[in-house]
Amino acid sequence: MRIELIRRPERSSAMSLLSPIIAIVLTVITGFFIFLAIGVDPLEALYIYFIEPLTAWWTVEALLIKAAPIILIAIGLSLCYRSNNWNIGAEGQLVAGAIAGSVFPILVPEWNGPLVLPVMLLMGIAGGMLYGAIPALLKIRFGTNEILTSLMLVYVAQLFLDWLARGPWRNPEGYNFPDSREFDGWQVLPVVFGDDVRLNAIFVLIAVAVAWFVLSRTITGFQISVLGQAPRAAAFAGFSQKRMVLMTFLISGGLAGLAGICEVAGPIEMLRTSVSPGYGFTAIIVAFLGRLNPVGILFAGLLLALSYIGGEGIQIVLGVSDQITRVFQGMLLFFVLTCDTFIFYRVRFVSTRRSAAAEATP
Amino acid sequence: MGTQPNPAGDDFSKRLEGVATLSAHGITKDFGALRANDSVDFSIMPGEIHALLGENGAGKSTLVKMLYGVLQPTAGEIRWKGKPAVILNPAAARRLGIGMVFQHFSLFDALTVAENIALAIEGAGAMSQLRDRITKVSAEYGLPLNPDSVVADLSVGQRQRVEIVRCLLQEPQLIIMDEPTSVLTPQEADDLFVTLKRLASEGCSVLYISHRLEEVRAICHHATILRHGKVVAECDPKQETAARLASLMVGEEVRQLNPPEPVPDSAPVRIAVHGVSQPRPHPFAVALDNITLEVRGGEIVSIAGVAGNGQDEFFDVLSGEVLAASGTIEIDGNDCRRQGVNARRRLNAAFVPEERLGHGAVPRFKLSQNVVLTRNGTREGLVRTGVVNFLGARSIVGRVTEAFDVRKGTPDPEAAALSGGNLQKFVVGREYDRKPGVFVVSQPTWGVDAGAATTIRQALVDLARAGSAVLVISQDLDEILEISDRIAVISHGKLSTPRDASGITREEIGLLMTGVSDDGQGAAHAH
Numbered sequence: 029m030r031i032e033l034i035r036r037p038e039r040s041s042a043m044s045l046l047s048p049i050i051a052i053v054l055t056v057i058t059g060f061f062i063f064l065a066i067g068v069d070p071l072e073a074l075y076i077y078f079i080e081p082l083t084a085w086w087t088v089e090a091l092l093i094k095a096a097p098i099i100l101i102a103i104g105l106s107l108c109y110r111s112n113n114w115n116i117g118a119e120g121q122l123v124a125g126a127i128a129g130s131v132f133p134i135l136v137p138e139w140n141g142p143l144v145l146p147v148m149l150l151m152g153i154a155g156g157m158l159y160g161a162i163p164a165l166l167k168i169r170f171g172t173n174e175i176l177t178s179l180m181l182v183y184v185a186q187l188f189l190d191w192l193a194r195g196p197w198r199n200p201e202g203y204n205f206p207d208s209r210e211f212d213g214w215q216v217l218p219v220v221f222g223d224d225v226r227l228n229a230i231f232v233l234i235a236v237a238v239a240w241f242v243l244s245r246t247i248t249g250f251q252i253s254v255l256g257q258a259p260r261a262a263a264f265a266g267f268s269q270k271r272m273v274l275m276t277f278l279i280s281g282g283l284a285g286l287a288g289i290c291e292v293a294g295p296i297e298m299l300r301t302s303v304s305p306g307y308g309f310t311a312i313i314v315a316f317l318g319r320l321n322p323v324g325i326l327f328a329g330l331l332l333a334l335s336y337i338g339g340e341g342i343q344i345v346l347g348v349s350d351q352i353t354r355v356f357q358g359m360l361l362f363f364v365l366t367c368d369t370f371i372f373y374r375v376r377f378v379s380t381r382r383s384a385a386a387e388a389t390p
Numbered sequence: 391m392g393t394q395p396n397p398a399g400d401d402f403s404k405r406l407e408g409v410a411t412l413s414a415h416g417i418t419k420d421f422g423a424l425r426a427n428d429s430v431d432f433s434i435m436p437g438e439i440h441a442l443l444g445e446n447g448a449g450k451s452t453l454v455k456m457l458y459g460v461l462q463p464t465a466g467e468i469r470w471k472g473k474p475a476v477i478l479n480p481a482a483a484r485r486l487g488i489g490m491v492f493q494h495f496s497l498f499d500a501l502t503v504a505e506n507i508a509l510a511i512e513g514a515g516a517m518s519q520l521r522d523r524i525t526k527v528s529a530e531y532g533l534p535l536n537p538d539s540v541v542a543d544l545s546v547g548q549r550q551r552v553e554i555v556r557c558l559l560q561e562p563q564l565i566i567m568d569e570p571t572s573v574l575t576p577q578e579a580d581d582l583f584v585t586l587k588r589l590a591s592e593g594c595s596v597l598y599i600s601h602r603l604e605e606v607r608a609i610c611h612h613a614t615i616l617r618h619g620k621v622v623a624e625c626d627p628k629q630e631t632a633a634r635l636a637s638l639m640v641g642e643e644v645r646q647l648n649p650p651e652p653v654p655d656s657a658p659v660r661i662a663v664h665g666v667s668q669p670r671p672h673p674f675a676v677a678l679d680n681i682t683l684e685v686r687g688g689e690i691v692s693i694a695g696v697a698g699n700g701q702d703e704f705f706d707v708l709s710g711e712v713l714a715a716s717g718t719i720e721i722d723g724n725d726c727r728r729q730g731v732n733a734r735r736r737l738n739a740a741f742v743p744e745e746r747l748g749h750g751a752v753p754r755f756k757l758s759q760n761v762v763l764t765r766n767g768t769r770e771g772l773v774r775t776g777v778v779n780f781l782g783a784r785s786i787v788g789r790v791t792e793a794f795d796v797r798k799g800t801p802d803p804e805a806a807a808l809s810g811g812n813l814q815k816f817v818v819g820r821e822y823d824r825k826p827g828v829f830v831v832s833q834p835t836w837g838v839d840a841g842a843a844t845t846i847r848q849a850l851v852d853l854a855r856a857g858s859a860v861l862v863i864s865q866d867l868d869e870i871l872e873i874s875d876r877i878a879v880i881s882h883g884k885l886s887t888p889r890d891a892s893g894i895t896r897e898e899i900g901l902l903m904t905g906v907s908d909d910g911q912g913a914a915h916a917h
Binding site for chain 2: 037038039246247250258261263264265266
């Protein structure tokens with residue numbers, strides 16, 4: 029027997045929708061056998077991993093809190109990736125945003141009025157944009173590879189933050205802990221929902237809606253897609269490659285910066301040596317898992333947040349290492365990319381013997 | 391087998407003697423739902439130049455790839471000298487004694503002739519020996535080649551010689567040539583024919599793939615004609631008229647164009663190019679050298695030339711994708727040398743590039759999105775305050791579909807889902823729909839079936855009649871002679887003075903292509 033992949037004349041819209049669902053099912057089935065192999069009850073483990081986090085309000089909130097920055101960043105990255113600009117440095121832009129947004133609450137702590145939060149947010153966005161502009165300008169001016177420059181700038185930003193938190197911006201009344209002073213009053217992102225879901229959840233919804241509109245309805249979204257798929261056709265359409273490099277890096281940097289300041293002004297409420305457990309990198313997976321589509325990214329971000337929370341839960345209840353989170357995330361990405369093949373190809377099973385006979389008598 | 395006109399002809403009786411060098415029996419090849427070859431039978435005799443004729447998409451290339459081991463047949467049998475043979479890969483084909491010269495050369499620009507040949511031949515032996523053999527074989531067959539020349543410095547014709555010599559060194563009994571003259575000037579083609587006749591006289595078989603009927607009639611002993619993947623006829627091409635061969639290929643009488651009318655001198659110049667020069671953007675491109683050309687409303691001016699003599703560079707400068715370094719480009723009197731492609735479109739110019747997929751259209755975009763591609767900056771309401779009116783774009787798709795008979799499965803499919811001819815009709819129709827005053831088209835019917843080609847050429851003629859200036863860049867001399875009022879030739883980035891189409895012969899165009907009138911050199915350099 030032989031398996032053939034046959035190219036479809038056009039992408040299958042049914043498979044575009046089905047492919048992530050099949051991928052999730054396959055992940056769960058494989059997970060079943062992995063749990064079986066490491067000697068825990070697979071059904072119980074799967075329940076704790078995927079279902080239990082959704083049964084209690086506080087875990088749902090935890091999930092939303094984790095998902096918000098990831099989705100926000102992934103939306104920005106999806107614009108970059110669609111236009112063939114490989115911004116891998118969202119983590120660094122997040123840190124830059126966190127630092128820039130913290131300037132006033134740390135250096136001018138006595139300014140505590142209704143205007144301080146909007147200023148912090150705007151400065152966070154500006155910080156991320158400026159940091160994202162560096163690899164963009166290098167690419168435009170010198171043709172450097174933005175994958176390398178944006179990635180390396182992550183470590184620069186992280187080390188700079190480390191130095192700030194341990195050095196000049198350390199809280200003088202903080203018993204030598206490497207933290208800044210705590211933000212308070214107007215400097216903190218307000219809770220809009222439940223006990224802990226803050227304003228950034230609203231930003232996420234706005235970002236998803238705006239990105240969807242821009243990508244599907246506007247000439248800007250059209251330009252992004254053309255430049256990503258056929259640069260030569262883009263020049264023929266009169267679109268500028270260089271302008272788009274800068275624009276997508278500014279947007280994705282700005283959204284990463286916004287996510288950064290929202291972490292600092294939100295759940296953390298201070299500047300620390302580390303402000304993100306790698307949201308900027310997880311967002312890369314989410315962007316692709318959501319197939320660079322804003323609505324897809326919304327669901328993918330929630331799913332990945334679930335895998336974090338579920339991994340923690342399973343560690344607490346069953347004593348399974350939380351490395352299992354990475355296994356599940358890896359499997360999910362693997363299966364999604366595999367199933368994506370079926371958007372452009374269909375499978376045909378050919379029985380070798382029978383087909384040979386059939387073809388001999390046409 | 392199909393019909394066999396003149397079965398009693400001299401060549402035929404001679405032909406039936408002996409064992410075929412290669413024969414195909416019931417060869418079928420499926421690509422998914424598409425049947426590219428349907429139970430094809432034919433045979434090539436020793437010492438025969440055998441033409442494989444057919445339109446683009448008739449299945450010629452697929453058939454040949456199976457003979458050379460690049461593809462495997464879905465069903466059927468290939469026999470080599472009467473014995474069944476399974477040709478698993480090109481190396482196996484070469485071991486049998488089958489050589490192939492591809493339409494697109496597979497040579498490394500940076501290496502010498504001898505190095506390129508050494509790379510391709512198994513057990514080529516010592517370099518000095520190989521160089522001697524190259525010199526000997528190339529001299530013997532009238533294909534002069536210096537084994538130490540670097541390929542980048544060779545003309546297209548010389549590169550083809552390298553490929554042929556490479557083939558000959560392996561002492562093949564069958565040489566397959568895929569559209570060998572499509573890249574050659576008429577003079578270079580004549581040299582090739584001498585070589586082919588020489589080979590045939592020595593008993594080597596040649597399978598000659600072409601859709602140029604005149605040359606097939608001139609040199610081939612036998613022809614197999616494919617249509618829609620099936621053998622529809624076999625004949626002796628010398629006994630047939632070109633018109634009859636064409637109708638066998640197309641399956642119907644080829645529709646004739648309504649000829650254009652003469653253009654009065656008083657007609658206004660609509661696009662004027664004066665002294666445009668442009669340094670080469672990269673080492674393998676061609677610099678444009680002081681190009682001057684005017685096209686009046688109502689006329690079709692064609693630019694002939696061998697590929698790679700500056701056509702692409704000139705198109706880019708005309709469309710505004712690349713801004714010319716010096717000179718002037720005026721559209722209806724407006725100097726637009728420093729203006730981009732959309733500014734020129736707003737002056738009512740339209741452009742169709744050579745490459746359909748990836749340049750003229752985005753392959754994975756729907757047709758409606760591809761309408762927006764070239765009409766986003768023309769201020770015709772498709773984009774308002776940054777928002778795209780895809781509904782309007784779809785109605786344009788409908789108009790173009792109707793006017794140009796674009797055949798497609800769904801109302802708005804992706805560009806890549808269309809066949810080459812239908813996509814070309816769409817790409818030309820998309821611009822035609824705007825009734826442009828200046829229309830610049832590169833290779834309007836390249837790789838397109840005869841029906842689509844006629845539709846497109848008729849559209850160019852109609853547009854000119856309605857008062858537009860039409861500038862065609864083409865490598866197809868037949869097409870140029872059919873539709874043009876005036877003809878210029880581009881060679882080494884220089885453009886000859888346009889001449890009236892009625893007063894110019896093929897030979898004169900051929901000489902201009904080689905640049906003889908300009909610098910006395912015989913070779914048309916590709917790069």
